[in-house]
Amino acid sequence: MARIAVITHEYDRFQSRRGILMRRDSPYMLFDLLAELKRRGHSARIHRGLSSRHDADVAVLHVDATVTPADYAEYARGFPFCLNLGATDISKRRISGAVLNQGDDWDGPVIVKSNLNHWGAPEQHLNRQAERAGEATPFPGARIFDQYQVYASPADVPPETFARTDLVVEKFVPEPEPDGFAARFWIFCGDRERCTRYVSPQSVVKGDDTIRRESVPVPEELRVLRQRLGFDYGKFDFVVHEGRAVLLDANKTPGRARNLSKVVAAGTANLADGFESLIRRAV
Known part of the structure; x- marks a missing residue:
């Protein structure tokens, strides 16, 4: 049986207690996956922030941010095997x-999006938590862009949009x-x-x-x-x-399915089989 470490940002909350019975809950799919792995005899521990400990057989780099900070990736490399260590920039x-640059050969419709995952909301959350703790924001300048703007062609996109590093223009x-x-x-x-x-x-x-x-x-x-x-x-x-x-x-940190149907449960068990295949590969 494997010891699993889940590496999260120090200001992220992977799980919390809710309801009258104060049961653990989480917005992440990995939460249900870990529950299934625990039923199979594995153990799991959440590592919030950087630590000197590497007391696990397998780790999961689960920092909910578009670009994982370099010090977290370096910490993750200290484990014998770490999932998603190569996926630090999404x-x-x-x-x-579908990304377009100004002047590319495309005259169809286009859509403008945030360059950040999930509109930049994870970065905003982590920044707010850092400010509440009186610390420097880990992602300075990150802004939420929670709208999709569709244009008939690239010619209709304001020129300054192409120059913005926080936005991308894609083929629609x-x-x-x-x-x-x-x-x-x-x-x-x-x-x-x-x-x-x-x-x-x-x-x-x-x-x-x-x-x-x-x-x-x-x-x-x-x-x-x-x-x-x-x-x-x-x-x-x-x-x-x-x-x-x-x-x-x-x-790299997909959300949890709220529908606890037999179909979802079967899917979680299937993914747990895949996790165990990675454990065997690591061992």
């Missing part, structure tokens, strides 16, 4: 297959359906995975307004990209445009 400018390539639009979500841990195609009436598919879903295969080019980006565990959001998979978002 900015849109690095991972997206939704996957059209007769009754809406589709997006695909690939969740994986080690050699286990699930990939689902969601259809929504909205052109920006977010998963909570879908009208149907189906399991789909994972394109081989995404498997190659996952290896290149250094992901052992996480979630990729993508579409298939003109027969080619286009990665739009990559998340």
Whole structure:
């Protein structure tokens, strides 16, 4: 049985106690995955912030920020094996297959997004927690950009937008359906995975307004990209445009499924199998 360390930012709260019974809760998918691993006999400990301890067989680098600070990555390297040690930068400018630069050959619709994961909300949260503690903000200058702006063509985008480092301009390539639009979500841990195609009436598919879903295969080019980006565990959001998979978002700290159905439970058990395959590889 393995000892597992979960490395989080010192100002992040991986789990908390809620409700009358003060049960532990968490917004992260890894929380349920760890619960399943504990049922199988493994142990897990949350390491908030940097420490001199490396008393674990396997670690998970679970800093909820677009770019993991260098000192956290260095601390993670002290463990015998650490998941996602290669996935320290998930900015849109690095991972997206749809990013445009001014002057690129594209005259179709475009969408403007934050370069940061989840609009920059994780960085804002960590900054606020640091300020409350009277410490320097870990991500100075990070701002929330929680809107998607769609333009008919790159020519309609204000020129200063292309120059901003906190924003990206992407090709707007939704996957059209007769009754809406589709997006695909690939969740994986080690050699286990699930990939689902969601259809929504909205052109920006977010998963909570879908009208149907189906399991789909994972394109081989995404498997190659996952290896290149250094992901052992996480979630990729993508579409298939003109027969080619286009990665739009990559998340190394995916959120927890609130629907505690048998389907979700089976998916968690499957991912736990993948985690154990990584443990065996580490040992």
